[in-house]
Amino acid sequence: VEPDERRARELMRAVVGERDFEAYERLGFVSVTGRNPRYAYLVYPYRPLVAYDTETGELLAEYCVGFTDEGERLPPADDVLAKWMSLRGVEYDLIAEANLNRPGHQVDPDHARRDIARIRELDRASGDPGVIER
């Protein structure tokens, strides 16, 4: 892990809590429940947000949005954390800023479905209610 990414992970851990930090460390992404708990977002570094139905797992949309610091990419954990904080704080503003695409535009749908299963499995293993409760 590069020093900037290590530092970014320290900040992430202090902000998001153990469940999401563990997901990032183990899986490389997190899941953030929407203001409406019927849907959630897979949050990857440098990739679009993938919205999905929390009951059925159906993929709903991709929201392409990025954060660059004077044209340079943030460390991966900072990119994820910036999306996490924006979704928690100003979800609709973030979504309004993003480019909307159908599922599968950039993120392989099978990959996204597997990731939904992986995050659910992680939640089950840790006894966390996961995306159902915010």
Added chain:
Amino acid sequence: MKLVRMRSGHGDVLLAEGDPEVAEDEERLIEEFRRQLDRGMWAAVPLAGRARREARMVRDFTEVPRDAERVVFFPRAAGG
């Protein structure tokens, strides 16, 4: 309270630190807060929610809880 900013190639960088109950510190924190927003940064205050951690986006220093541990500045989102 710490004001930190995400930076490419660095992770977060400490911008200012102080006790907002101390007038001199508060003045310094407010000055740095405004400087970052003037540069187009977004500002978030991490909060410990009931079941989950939360984040509150703030646009003025008066919106920052006095007991907040940190304010995180990061570049505005842009459609990709």
